[in-house]
Amino acid sequence: MILAGLRRLFLLIFGAAALTAVGSIVIAELVGASLGRSLTVGFYLVGCFLMLSGFFVGNRGPARVKSESDTRSTPMGMLLGGGRNLRWATLGEQNETINNSAVFISVGLVLVAIGILFDSRHAFF
Numbered sequence: 001m002i003l004a005g006l007r008r009l010f011l012l013i014f015g016a017a018a019l020t021a022v023g024s025i026v027i028a029e030l031v032g033a034s035l036g037r038s039l040t041v042g043f044y045l046v047g048c049f050l051m052l053s054g055f056f057v058g059n060r061g062p063a064r065v066k067s068e069s070d071t072r073s074t075p076m077g078m079l080l081g082g083g084r085n086l087r088w089a090t091l092g093e094q095n096e097t098i099n100n101s102a103v104f105i106s107v108g109l110v111l112v113a114i115g116i117l118f119d120s121r122h123a124f125f
Helices: 002-031 035-058 075-079 091-118
Strands: 063-065 086-088
Antiparallel strands (some): 063 086
């Protein structure tokens, strides 16, 4: 079970890195920027965006909307004096929130690390 989870995590990291690299290469060609700099900035931007997203996903409160089809949650329903009915999140929902946050932050950190490796201002080898 752990090996299957690690395999999915590596596939997610590889997919995110591949999409970021392809997007950075396309943007570099369109604007005429250097390939190394475009890859560096692309990995930094996507990695930081994922870490920021993970932060906000992890800080979601324990209250959830009771029903998506509640008419009081529409703008007209709010004008007529209704509010949203809230409920407390189940333990499973809270665990899912923390797990999603950890995945976003982990993938973001790996992408920023890849960006550091592409950064010409830091000579590692």
